[in-house]
């Protein structure tokens with residue numbers, strides 16, 4: 001089993017660098033003209049329609065088509081009786097039209113005959129309930145028989161298409177973990193978890209020590225005694241939960257690598273990718289991407305604004321989504337070879353609580369935003385609204401009668417505009433923001449406040465950077481940070497000496513670090529450090545955390561930072577400066593008068609430690625001070641519905657609001673798309689890198 005997490009205890013810290021994964025920092029060498037694509041299901045429509053579909057795709061400027069991710073039942077109606085003829089025909093029609101085809105392994109939907117033959121493939125929930133056949137993603141990543149079956153079908157497809165020029169690459173499976181399916185609790189998973197722990201720990205005593213199982217008599221006498229954290233009375237042990245999260249993730253990493261190897265064996269010129277999801281909690285995209293050439297993800301802005309956001313949903317967000325929520329995922333999934341949006345929302349969708357029509361032009365706006373953040377392909381999901389099954393209420397670029405829908409017009413316009421922009425290099429970001437799935441998992445188990453959500457805390461800092469038009473790489477803290485003028489670490493909750501040493505070296509050499517709350521509290525095994533927080537980061541921060549508290553919205557939460565008054569929320573730490581200067585002080589509650597923010601000069605650089613979850617004005621003040629110290633240029637603070645992004649000497653101004661805006665750009669700015677008057681849900685592109693932007 002793959003164990004790629006970074007250090008599990010004091011004894012197990014692992015400083016070894018990763019191989020070059022698909023999600024390291026951006027690299028300006030990835031040059032491409034952005035293209036428009038679409039996801040197509042020829043199997044849902046009469047064959048006599050396919051030629052017309054392909055003609056209409058070509059007319060729209062669509063250059064990439066993804067197919068077959070749920071087609072196992074159609075490709076192999078019964079064991080061994082493969083029928084490729086229909087897919088061959090569709091691939092050939094697309095190839096003849098000059099359209100690149102991306103095929104998918106169809107493993108997200110094991111067919112009925114396979115489940116009947118091997119019911120043990122099915123997943124189990126923590127209470128032992130089986131996830132039955134009838135939807136999708138109903139398989140266990142650790143089922144030995146399903147691994148063999150997956151390999152068999154992937155190999156058969158790969159060998160069949162190995163010499164077909166139109167097929168340029170593959171997507172493995174579809175949306176690993178969707179519908180809470182990363183973590184399964186079946187007997188196969190129990191056995192695999194024991195093996196994973198045997199590989200990770202020197203002995204069961206080592207596991208007991210790392211977890212801290214003296215608490216509540218939770219000691220294990222052998223690895224064989226370990227079970228998945230199934231349904232129990234109170235909450236489970238946090239260290240066991242964190243390791244189960246890591247184990248379940250490693251199971252997906254391993255499964256994906258198996259598929260990628262099979263595909264590359266058949267044709268090593270193909271790219272291999274996977275379509276991740278937005279603000280997704282249970283899968284470490286960094287580790288899965290190590291066996292991919294680049295990442296892709298599925299972007300549904302009006303749905304995410306409702307079901308993955310703790311903030312109030314304004315009409316603008318219902319119509320166009322939250323720009324920072326979407327672009328945080330763009331920046332997370334962007335790697336040296338860029339990224340793709342494999343599924344772009346095409347119009348109204350079927351799964352959020354409410355399903356509004358997007359704003360006029362929003363489907364074009366989203367494509368431009370993705371490209372501005374480094375996307376090389378934006379592929380809409382789906383070609384045509386489907387007349388059967390679970391997604392009948394999900395729009396396509398065409399309506400279910402075949403006529404063009406609103407997304408078709410937007411996609412066509414975007415395709416023409418991307419063609420006019422020509423080749424673009426990747427995004428060159430001066431600032432890194434750290435992201436850790438281990439921290440996400442550990443904090444999700446012990447949030448200590450109902451509204452303490454890792455994505456929300458990361459978003460508070462990210463939003464402040466994006467409101468100033470600053471390009472951001474979202475990276476693991478273990479990444480080489482040397483090339484960045486400034487680094488924001490919203491929290492480094494689990495920390496060890498090796499992480500501290502890497503950060504000290506970055507700052508000592510002139511780097512500037514802004515570090516958020518709850519940092520250095522715990523060891524990688526998810527138990528408290530022996531020292532007070534921030535534990536191994538204390539010499540970097542220049543002080544310690546004396547107390548912490550979480551507070552509800554109804555309580556006054558204010559402080560001063562460099563003499564100005566600000567609000568914070570949710571979390572507060574009473575800080576004790578030692579070699580650092582206190583530059584923030586609480587002005588409300590029991591915390592009143594105590595230090596809240598510390599500044600520390602370290603070598604040629606600096607560290608600011610912020611002991612609270614900052615509201616937006618404080619986040620802006622902290623971030624602009626950091627940018628000043630790092631010498632990073634930034635714009636006036638943009639309204640929350642307007643964002644600017646720069647890629648390869650082009651600046652996109654994106655209006656996520658329904659009202660028109662006037663952009664004040666330098667007089668010699670040449671508008672390549674639109675002009676300084678940008679309509680609601682519209683976009684303009686200036687042919688220069690522009691930092692001094694303001695908006696009326």
Ligand SMILES: [Zn+2]
Nearest residue numbers: 140184186189
């Ligand atoms: Zn399982």
